[in-house]
Amino acid sequence: QLQASGGGLVQAGGSLRLSCEASGRTFNGHTMGWFRQAPGKEREFVATFRWSDLSTKYSDSVKGRFTIARGNTRNTLYLEMNSLKAEDTAVYFCAARSGRVINSQLGNPSSYDYWGQGTQVTVSS
Numbered sequence: 001q002l003q004a005s006g007g008g009l010v011q012a013g014g015s016l017r018l019s020c021e022a023s024g025r026t027f028n029g030h031t032m033g034w035f036r037q038a039p040g041k042e043r044e045f046v047a048t049f050r051w052s053d054l055s056t057k058y059s060d061s062v063k064g065r066f067t068i069a070r071g072n073t074r075n076t077l078y079l080e081m082n083s084l085k086a087e088d089t090a091v092y093f094c095a096a097r098s099g100r101v102i103n104s105q106l107g108n109p110s111s112y113d114y115w116g117q118g119t120q121v122t123v124s125s
Contacts, residue, residue, distance in 0.1 A: 004094045007119030010084055014123070018079040019071075020094030020116060026074040027051050031101040033112050034068070034079045036090035036121075045107035046092070049077060050100065057106055062088075086125040091118040 006018040020032070034046040047058045049068045056068050062081075069078040077094065095112035105111045 002094050002096060002114050002116035004092060004116035004119045007092060007121045009122045009124065012084060012086055012123055012125045014084050015080070015082045016084065016121060018081065018092055018094075018119060018121070020077045020079070021071075022075040022096070027077065027096060028074050030096045030098055031106070031112075032068075032077050033095040033097075033106070033109075034066075034092060035095060035109055036088075036092045037118075038090040041090075043093070043109050044090070045109075047079060048101070048106045052100060057103075059107070081121070084121075084123045086123050089121060089123050091120050093118045 001023045003021045010016055030051050032049045035043050036046050037043045045059050046062055047066055047068050049056050065083045067080045069080055094116045096114040097112045101111045
């Protein structure tokens with residue numbers, strides 16, 4: 001099970017840190033993803049992280065503003081969001097897949113097996 005938390009209401013330009021925690025397991029060897037979904041829109045890739053090689057990838061819309069950070073244990077992953085914009089408003093989901101996801105499929109929601117319940121991020125302009 002994945003648990004996403006840390007969402008809330010923030011003013012434009014502000015920051016939030018989202019957490020993704022696994023219960024009963026660790027992320028060892030997993031590929032992790034953060035996605036978001038705004039009302040009436042499709043689920044959108046935000047960022048990914050591979051525990052195997054500690055590599056990251058970000059969507060162009062968040063690059064330079066969002067950062068994935070590891071927890072001290074391998075069952076927690078964070079998404080640090082800075083310089084938030086109104087268009088970042090969405091429900092944010094964390095996802096995981098046991099093993100490696102090829103680069104071309106990192107941004108595809110279908111590549112991930114496990115999903116958290118989502119946490120709402122609202123950015124007021």
